[in-house]
Amino acid sequence: MALSFYGRIRLANKLLPLLQKASQPRVLSILAGGQEKRLWLDDLQLKDNYSLFNAMDELTSLTTLALARLAASYPSITFLHSHPGLVGTDIMSNALLTERPGVLGAFARFSVSNVIVPIFRSFVAITPRESGERFAFQLTSERYTSSDKRKADGSSPICPELGIVNGLYLLDQHGEVKVNKELLQKWMTDGSMDKVWDHTVFILEGGGRT
Amino acid sequence: MALQDMRAHNLSLASRPPGLVALFTGATRGIGAETLRELLTHLKSPRIYIAGRDASTFSDHLSELRTLNPGAQIEFIEANVSLLRQVDRVADCVLAAEDHLDLLCMSQGQLPVGGPVCASSRHVLYRAAANSTESRYRGWH
Numbered sequence: 001m002a003l004s005f006y007g008r009i010r011l012a013n014k015l016l017p018l019l020q021k022a023s024q025p026r027v028l029s030i031l032a033g034g035q036e037k038r039l040w041l042d043d044l045q046l047k048d049n050y051s052l053f054n055a056m057d058e059l060t061s062l063t064t065l066a067l068a069r070l071a072a073s074y075p076s077i078t079f080l081h082s083h084p085g086l087v088g089t090d091i092m093s094n095a096l097l098t099e100r101p102g103v104l105g106a107f108a109r110f111s112v113s114n115v116i117v118p119i120f121r122s123f124v125a126i127t128p129r130e131s132g133e134r135f136a137f138q139l140t141s142e143r144y145t146s147s148d149k150r151k152a153d154g155s156s157p158i159c160p161e162l163g164i165v166n167g168l169y170l171l172d173q174h175g176e177v178k179v180n181k182e183l184l185q186k187w188m189t190d191g192s193m194d195k196v197w198d199h200t201v202f203i204l205e206g207g208g209r210t
Numbered sequence: 211m212a213l214q215d216m217r218a219h220n221l222s223l224a225s226r227p228p229g230l231v232a233l234f235t236g237a238t239r240g241i242g243a244e245t246l247r248e249l250l251t252h253l254k255s256p257r258i259y260i261a262g263r264d265a266s267t268f269s270d271h272l273s274e275l276r277t278l279n280p281g282a283q284i285e286f287i288e289a290n291v292s293l294l295r296q297v298d299r300v301a302d303c304v305l306a307a308e309d310h311l312d313l314l315c316m317s318q319g320q321l322p323v324g325g326p327v328c329a330s331s332r333h334v335l336y337r338a339a340a341n342s343t344e345s346r347y348r349g350w351h
Contacts, residue, residue: 004292004316004318004319005319006294007291007293007318008235008319010294010297010301011235011291011297011300011314011316012314012316014297014298015233015304015311018304018310018311019311021309021310021311022231022310022311023312025310025312025313027313028315028316029316030241030315030317031319087241128240128241128243128244129244131244132241132243132245132247133217133220134213135248136216136220136248137211137219140220140226140249140313141219143211174211175211176211
């Protein structure tokens with residue numbers, strides 16, 4: 001997941017010149033846009049603060065801030081950081097079904113396969129099919145215009161109260177902008193965005209090796 | 211926004227000009243795969259690149275996608291996008307073949323819980339550094 005963050009930013013970064021040549025280019029990263037909560041600015045790789053939930057929060061924040069930074073530099077491109085909501089893919093069962101030895105492990109695997117996953121799929125989650133329809137919409141709808149277009153229409157390209165930072169939209173599965181606006185405003189003004197970007201470039205350029 | 215409105219919008223994609231160019235990473239299964247399928251169903255003559263780990267396991271799925279929209283050009287780029295040097299190769303493939311790119315859709319990655327994704331979960335976040343180091347030694351830099 002951490003790797004997918006750096007890999008996604010690297011891929012987007014390399015393809016920006018090609019995207020700029022399209023008439024309405026769009027970059028969509030499906031992770032957890034709008035779910036930003038915390039950022040360990042002095043420990044971006046969580047060397048001292050690692051836990052599963054901390055890592056998910058950190059990667060969500062890093063993704064939003066790095067994409068916001070790219071969006072600021074490339075105003076003709078629409079960037080979307082989206083949260084799929086609960087979807088019945090096998091990602092959750094894969095995560096829960098990993099090796100745990102002994103009787104307890106067997107019991108855990110049985111419960112996950114026969115109780116937890118079926119209940120989750122039937123009552124809580126949307127199907128991957130439906131999620132695909134929702135993201136096909138996000139990738140093509142005129143609703144999510146670029147920063148340049150918003151400016152030309154007289155709307156502000158920076159609108160943290162709407163979850164629009166530069167040309168970056170933070171979207172939920174309903175395609176609505178949804179965001180912790182105080183937090184986003186703080187990150188945009190206290191140097192967090194630049195610090196995250198500098199760190200990302202450092203890693204992508206091969207930094208951090210021993 | 212209601213799902214039915216999104217569906218109506220997706221149906222209207224059939225009237226868009228042909229030849230949209232899109233790159234998908236993480237679309238060999240799950241949400242990414244379904245997003246790709248939905249676009250492929252409606253768009254006229256799109257050119258679609260799919261980056262994925264294993265061309266042979268994806269070949270049946272790929273044939274099915276080609277049947278779904280015979281006017282589409284679909285290229286599979288075999289690459290493990292969790293390695294930075296292979297990310298570069300994916301980008302280079304598209305850069306070499308296209309003069310523009312309309313859509314980039316990224317959904318790769320897994321939850322960092324247990325298992326082979328992070329056998330030592332405490333260090334999952336260090337792996338980026340480890341990999342970029344490896345990439346560098348292998349001549350990526």
